[in-house]
Amino acid sequence: MEKPMLVAGNWKMNGLKAALVEVEAIARAADSAPSRVEVAIAPPFTLLALARGAAAGTRLQLGGQDCHANPSGAHTGCIAAPMLADLGCDFVIVGHSERRTDNGETDAVVKLKATAAIVAGLRAIICVGETEAERDAARHLDVVAAQIDGSLPDADPASVVIAYEPVWAIGTGRTPLAGDVDEMHNAIRARLVARYGEDGRRILILYGGSVKPSNAAELFAVPEVGGALVGGASLKAADFLPIIAAA
Numbered sequence: 001m002e003k004p005m006l007v008a009g010n011w012k013m014n015g016l017k018a019a020l021v022e023v024e025a026i027a028r029a030a031d032s033a034p035s036r037v038e039v040a041i042a043p044p045f046t047l048l049a050l051a052r053g054a055a056a057g058t059r060l061q062l063g064g065q066d067c068h069a070n071p072s073g074a075h076t077g078c079i080a081a082p083m084l085a086d087l088g089c090d091f092v093i094v095g096h097s098e099r100r101t102d103n104g105e106t107d108a109v110v111k112l113k114a115t116a117a118i119v120a121g122l123r124a125i126i127c128v129g130e131t132e133a134e135r136d137a138a139r140h141l142d143v144v145a146a147q148i149d150g151s152l153p154d155a156d157p158a159s160v161v162i163a164y165e166p167v168w169a170i171g172t173g174r175t176p177l178a179g180d181v182d183e184m185h186n187a188i189r190a191r192l193v194a195r196y197g198e199d200g201r202r203i204l205i206l207y208g209g210s211v212k213p214s215n216a217a218e219l220f221a222v223p224e225v226g227g228a229l230v231g232g233a234s235l236k237a238a239d240f241l242p243i244i245a246a247a
């Protein structure tokens with residue numbers, strides 16, 4: 001595939017110091033990838049500084065899995081976007097469905113976080129996606145369009161990445177058909193162009209949800225798929241490297 005791609009791993013609440021050997025292996029793969037393929041991982045906050053060291057001087061990009069909307073303040077347990085930038089991070093994931101569900105994050109909150117990330121000089125990977133009930137009711141396109149409209153920052157679209165992650169595909173081993181991914185990514189693209197004009201055409205739209213070495217190539221072949229946000233299969237280099245290679 002001769003298009004710009006971003007293959008990003010979301011480690012979620014996984015990974016102890018022993019996992020730094022995986023970071024080193026993924027960093028070597030990032031360096032061997034063609035220049036049009038970017039490789040990134042978001043380890044837990046506890047590993048970020050160590051991962052930054054392990055990946056020093058390589059093309060592996062690092063990011064947080066969330067940030068607060070404010071740049072500092074009395075918010076016990078939270079991490080601000082400038083802290084991630086200060087650590088040498090490149091991006092932050094915002095609006096993951098697990099945070100929307102577990103922490104009640106609304107589109108308005110996600111928009112504030114994405115804006116904070118971009119103001120701090122980070123790329124914002126903004127996650128959207130419908131539940132199984134919403135797809136069964138044929139509301140998936142409307143639901144995702146509303147999430148896109150509500151979550152997009154007014155800031156520079158060059159720092160925006162979208163990750164389409166159907167909630168029912170996350171951690172389940174189930175993925176949408178390539179045709180369904182095609183339909184959704186085209187709809188998201190139309191929304192991005194409506195919002196940002198021609199700049200909206202350059203925004204990468206990742207697919208996420210049960211991406212594996214066995215299905216990555218088919219998903220990446222969908223024209224508007226600009227990479228993947230990978231959960232479980234990003235924890236081990238042995239699984240993640242073939243996904244990078246498929247890009």
Ligand SMILES: O=C(CO)COP(=O)(O)O
Pocket residue numbers: 010096165169170171172173208209210211229230231232233
């Ligand atoms: O939520 C995801 C990435 O953010 C996807 O997780 P899985 O790849 O484990 O399904």
